Amino acid sequence: MTFALDTAAPNAEAPPANALTVEGLTTSIRIAGRWFDAVRDVSFTVGPRETLALVGESGCGKSLTALSIMGLLPAAVGRVSAGRIVVDGVDMTAADEPAREAMRGDRIGMIFQEPMTSLNPVLPIGFQIAESLIQHRGLSKRDARKRVVELMELVRIPAAEERLDAYPHQFSGGMRQRVMIAMALACSPRVLIADEPTTALDVTIQAQVLALLADLQKQVGLAVLLITHNLGVVASVADRVMVMYGGDVVESAPMRSFFKAPTHPYSEALLNAMPRVDRATALAPIPGQVPTLPDMPAGCRFQSRCPLRVDKCAERPPLVPMASDPAHAVRCWVRAGA
Amino acid sequence: MLRFVAKRLALAVPTLWAVLTLVFVLVRIVPGDPTIVILGDQASPAARAALRERLGLDQPLWSQYWDFMVQILHGDLGRSLVTNRPIITDVGAVLPFTIELTVAALVIGVVIGVPLGVMAARRRDGFADWFARIFSLAGLSFPAFVSGILLLICFAVQLRWFPVISTANASDPMERLRALVLPAFNLGLIMVAYVTRVTRSGMLKALGEDYIRTARAKGLPQRIVVWRHALRNVLIPIVTVIGLYLGVLIGNAVVTEIVFNRPGLGKLIVTALNQRDYALLQGLMVVSAFAIVVANILTDLTYGLVDPRVKTA
Numbered sequence: 001m002t003f004a005l006d007t008a009a010p011n012a013e014a015p016p017a018n019a020l021t022v023e024g025l026t027t028s029i030r031i032a033g034r035w036f037d038a039v040r041d042v043s044f045t046v047g048p049r050e051t052l053a054l055v056g057e058s059g060c061g062k063s064l065t066a067l068s069i070m071g072l073l074p075a076a077v078g079r080v081s082a083g084r085i086v087v088d089g090v091d092m093t094a095a096d097e098p099a100r101e102a103m104r105g106d107r108i109g110m111i112f113q114e115p116m117t118s119l120n121p122v123l124p125i126g127f128q129i130a131e132s133l134i135q136h137r138g139l140s141k142r143d144a145r146k147r148v149v150e151l152m153e154l155v156r157i158p159a160a161e162e163r164l165d166a167y168p169h170q171f172s173g174g175m176r177q178r179v180m181i182a183m184a185l186a187c188s189p190r191v192l193i194a195d196e197p198t199t200a201l202d203v204t205i206q207a208q209v210l211a212l213l214a215d216l217q218k219q220v221g222l223a224v225l226l227i228t229h230n231l232g233v234v235a236s237v238a239d240r241v242m243v244m245y246g247g248d249v250v251e252s253a254p255m256r257s258f259f260k261a262p263t264h265p266y267s268e269a270l271l272n273a274m275p276r277v278d279r280a281t282a283l284a285p286i287p288g289q290v291p292t293l294p295d296m297p298a299g300c301r302f303q304s305r306c307p308l309r310v311d312k313c314a315e316r317p318p319l320v321p322m323a324s325d326p327a328h329a330v331r332c333w334v335r336a337g338a
Numbered sequence: 339m340l341r342f343v344a345k346r347l348a349l350a351v352p353t354l355w356a357v358l359t360l361v362f363v364l365v366r367i368v369p370g371d372p373t374i375v376i377l378g379d380q381a382s383p384a385a386r387a388a389l390r391e392r393l394g395l396d397q398p399l400w401s402q403y404w405d406f407m408v409q410i411l412h413g414d415l416g417r418s419l420v421t422n423r424p425i426i427t428d429v430g431a432v433l434p435f436t437i438e439l440t441v442a443a444l445v446i447g448v449v450i451g452v453p454l455g456v457m458a459a460r461r462r463d464g465f466a467d468w469f470a471r472i473f474s475l476a477g478l479s480f481p482a483f484v485s486g487i488l489l490l491i492c493f494a495v496q497l498r499w500f501p502v503i504s505t506a507n508a509s510d511p512m513e514r515l516r517a518l519v520l521p522a523f524n525l526g527l528i529m530v531a532y533v534t535r536v537t538r539s540g541m542l543k544a545l546g547e548d549y550i551r552t553a554r555a556k557g558l559p560q561r562i563v564v565w566r567h568a569l570r571n572v573l574i575p576i577v578t579v580i581g582l583y584l585g586v587l588i589g590n591a592v593v594t595e596i597v598f599n600r601p602g603l604g605k606l607i608v609t610a611l612n613q614r615d616y617a618l619l620q621g622l623m624v625v626s627a628f629a630i631v632v633a634n635i636l637t638d639l640t641y642g643l644v645d646p647r648v649k650t651a
């Protein structure tokens with residue numbers, strides 16, 4: 001079987017080293033008429049073939065970061081208030097809506113957490129995959145169908161040709177997520193954002209979908225931004241890890257050094273809250289809850305739940321590289337000096 | 339699909355049977371002796387007995403019931419007590435006018451209501467939304483006889499765009515169409531109101547669904563996201579409302595036909611009532627019931643077209 005995804009970098013003149021660059025991204029959301037920064041000053045890059053995992057509890061700003069990159073924030077309640085997002089050399093923050101539409105689905109794709117509700121129930125899945133090919137590549141319906149069969153085979157949907165005209169309700173959750181992946185990859189994007197792609201799936205299906213993603217990534221040189229709260233998933237597929245808390249990046253590190261030496265007290269707590277077979281100790285839940293945005297403390301946002309809290313935490317710590325490992329950065333007054 | 343159609347048709351049989359039985363019972367439990375009603379209280383017992391025999395009322399109830407059902411299955415609705423013409427002929431002569439009016443009202447309801455509802459949902463609380471909400475509230479609040487008279491005063495009497503006295507019988511198709519416009523709008527007004535409301539609320543819900551985010555993530559322009567991805571899902575509640583409302587539409591046609599002086603089932607019903615023509619009334623009830631059952635079958639079949647999940651259910 002041959003796969004027809006283009007592997008060549010599309011921007012031949014000046015191939016950007018990073019498929020995705022985010023600089024100082026701040027996203028505000030509106031709660032009861034007031035705007036709050038739900039994502040603060042987030043910067044990162046993802047290169048081709050690289051997987052960056054964005055980790056944190058619900059409400060920490062992971063998904064908002066993804067939607068900001070895609071330009072899919074609902075205008076009434078969310079906006080990018082500062083920063084720059086560059087996808088495959090195109091500044092998405094400076095682009096107008098038609099230009100962003102041209103990028104979405106073509107240079108950057110996204111798959112979502114809920115495969116059960118993310119597909120349109122009244123359109124055949126073959127057509128839903130074909131849509132972006134028709135939109136971005138100007139393919140005829142017939143040519144698009146041929147390509148869709150290839151894509152469905154690529155994501156290992158059995159009997160692809162017969163299932164072109166099937167509807168989402170005729171597919172299982174895992175198969176639907178494969179359809180979502182085929183859809184996101186239809187135009188051979190450079191960047192894929194996967195927002196909790198396996199959370200809604202059975203464990204065995206999770207592993208299959210993750211393996212599939214990793215495979216495809218190798219084949220086509222995709223840059224993947226993986227959003228998850230599952231540290232097991234992070235350990236199995238990520239190259240680098242970024243931990244978010246209350247809209248701040250609190251720790252950023254290569255995957256191995258993160259698991260070897262989690263540094264921010266929140267990262268530590270996260271790892272301690274994860275069940276492990278090699279350790280008989282009881283799980284240690286993190287006390288308290290993430291404060292809501294209007295109640296967010298000034299300074300370090302984790303201070304109300306932090307066992308290491310000192311007076312200085314009333315001031316916002318910077319994200320600084322550690323002396324021992326410059327690739328490993330942490331946002332903590334106590335730990336940064338160590 | 340064929341099995342789906344067959345199933346729906348099979349389901350219609352018991353429904354029709356129940357409706358016909360109800361009509362039969364209703365006509366017979368109306369108090370008063372029909373022969374007195376028809377012949378007047380001065381009639382001789384001999385004349386009344388003769389009429390009883392002619393109407394089959396001297397037969398036992400089960401035998402009357404049997405004859406009634408057999409007649410209807412043969413497409414025979416009996417004869418008018420007043421004119422003695424076959425009822426099916428009278429109904430057949432005016433039915434096209436009522437169908438024409440109802441279908442035109444339905445088309446107006448969809449052609450105006452759906453885009454209005456979509457625009458209202460896209461710009462929630464904007465101008466289109468306020469217009470749609472006020473318009474649909476007005477459409478729902480005006481009884482058909484009031485809006486009909488207003489339309490006549492405005493567009494027929496003052497502006498003289500349309501005839502005041504219906505020319506629906508005219509042989510010239512343009513003239514016939516001209517006579518249809520005002521009554522169709524009058525009847526369609528409430529349809530527009532219902533369709534606008536259900537489209538607006540359906541679209542507001544659909545536009546917040548996950549699959550809309552997926553469609554936007556594919557880079558589809560807003561126009562396609564709205565009209566293809568969102569509206570296709572809203573067609574399901576729209577078809578439901580249209581189906582439910584078709585029955586009301588057939589009833590409302592009566593008022594509209596009288597206000598605009600159009601031939602149709604409505605005028606026939608009023609004639610039958612005025613003349614106490616029970617046989618004609620019974621025939622008209624059967625025809626209306628049949629029309630509503632057919633409308634429901636069409637609605638169910640349309641479900642199969644707009645919602646792929648229905649076929650396998």
